[in-house]
Amino acid sequence: MTGLKSIGQGGAGDALWAAARPSLRLVHDAKAERPAAAALRVIEQLSHRGPRPSLNPAEARRRYAESRKPLLARMETIESIIHVRPPIDQAPSMTVIRPFGQPAGDPLPAIVYFHGGGWTVGDIASYEPFCRQLANATGSTVIYVDYRLAPEHPFPAAFDDARRALRWVRENYAWLGVDPIRIGVGGDSSGGNLAAAVCLAERNDAVACLPAFQLLLYPALDMMACMPSHKELASGYLLTGELYGWYRQNYLGRFEKPRHWRLSPLFAHDVGGLPPAVILYAGFDPLRDEAAAYAGRLRDAGVATETLFFPDMIHGFLTMGGAIPTAGVAIARIAKLLDGLNLD
Numbered sequence: 001m002t003g004l005k006s007i008g009q010g011g012a013g014d015a016l017w018a019a020a021r022p023s024l025r026l027v028h029d030a031k032a033e034r035p036a037a038a039a040l041r042v043i044e045q046l047s048h049r050g051p052r053p054s055l056n057p058a059e060a061r062r063r064y065a066e067s068r069k070p071l072l073a074r075m076e077t078i079e080s081i082i083h084v085r086p087p088i089d090q091a092p093s094m095t096v097i098r099p100f101g102q103p104a105g106d107p108l109p110a111i112v113y114f115h116g117g118g119w120t121v122g123d124i125a126s127y128e129p130f131c132r133q134l135a136n137a138t139g140s141t142v143i144y145v146d147y148r149l150a151p152e153h154p155f156p157a158a159f160d161d162a163r164r165a166l167r168w169v170r171e172n173y174a175w176l177g178v179d180p181i182r183i184g185v186g187g188d189s190s191g192g193n194l195a196a197a198v199c200l201a202e203r204n205d206a207v208a209c210l211p212a213f214q215l216l217l218y219p220a221l222d223m224m225a226c227m228p229s230h231k232e233l234a235s236g237y238l239l240t241g242e243l244y245g246w247y248r249q250n251y252l253g254r255f256e257k258p259r260h261w262r263l264s265p266l267f268a269h270d271v272g273g274l275p276p277a278v279i280l281y282a283g284f285d286p287l288r289d290e291a292a293a294y295a296g297r298l299r300d301a302g303v304a305t306e307t308l309f310f311p312d313m314i315h316g317f318l319t320m321g322g323a324i325p326t327a328g329v330a331i332a333r334i335a336k337l338l339d340g341l342n343l344d
Helices: 012-029 037-044 057-071 124-138 155-173 189-206 228-232 243-252 290-302 326-342
Strands: 080-084 092-100 108-114 141-145 177-188 214-217 276-282 306-316
Touching: 037 057, 037 080, 037 306, 057 108, 092 124, 092 276, 108 124, 108 155, 108 189, 124 141, 124 326, 141 155, 155 177, 177 189, 189 214, 214 326, 228 243, 228 290, 276 290, 276 326, 290 306, 306 326
Parallel strands: 108 141, 108 177, 177 214, 214 276, 276 306
Antiparallel strands: 080 092, 092 141
């Protein structure tokens, strides 16, 4: 169905798994017996309402948007929200959210944010409540990027859009009212994939100023899906193995190297010299182990890395603040860790 096969015994995935075991042991030591009650209620509510591989992309997006509406957090008050549409050859459309209560005229940190949804679904309506929360909690301008979606626009469309968006923000920092040396990148799930890949690309190209940080929220980092949690949590927790495989194939398209670092940052040969990272992951998420493994690789390479692990949570919980109170707790903890990076 997916066209993607796990790496077999003795392959690169097994070597990576072996190298990552110290980090993964930390995850398993904190393992919860079952998801939190609020998460279980969401699983029951969404199990037959969200996107599925048998749908065409338009219907999958409609179902995703409709199923998420009841779960969204309330809209927090913010200073301003602006929808920006640069010339199509320069950058994708973006939504700029400035936090409430910040002194007028002061340049703020910025988070160039790439949404999740398996590179296939997701829109500003489903993400605005979370982006507002993130902006207010961190005191940062959050810039939501409306990158092109698969399968109509397979790899490298989203990756290219992510880089172009970051470049556009850097070039327009004064107009946006952000501090050019405190522009970071962030994303959840497939958006975390884009954020991590952008940081690798910027380092490889030796740009004058790397992103100030990378905020990776239950990121998709392994297009081979070869970690133990992919099998252990392949059913029963919303992001099923079948659905995740469909998402990956949509993005991969005809590209024949799923282990390339632009698709699978976890397989990058060298992760040294990257921006400081905050990585969040959840206990009942099939992407759990790839996040833990990447955190371990970054630390081993000398990259300042902070982790947040929620053992009783599921994939996608951060944008479900209207149904899962832990989402608000997590956002506050994210803000504290970003503040501790001492980016001033």
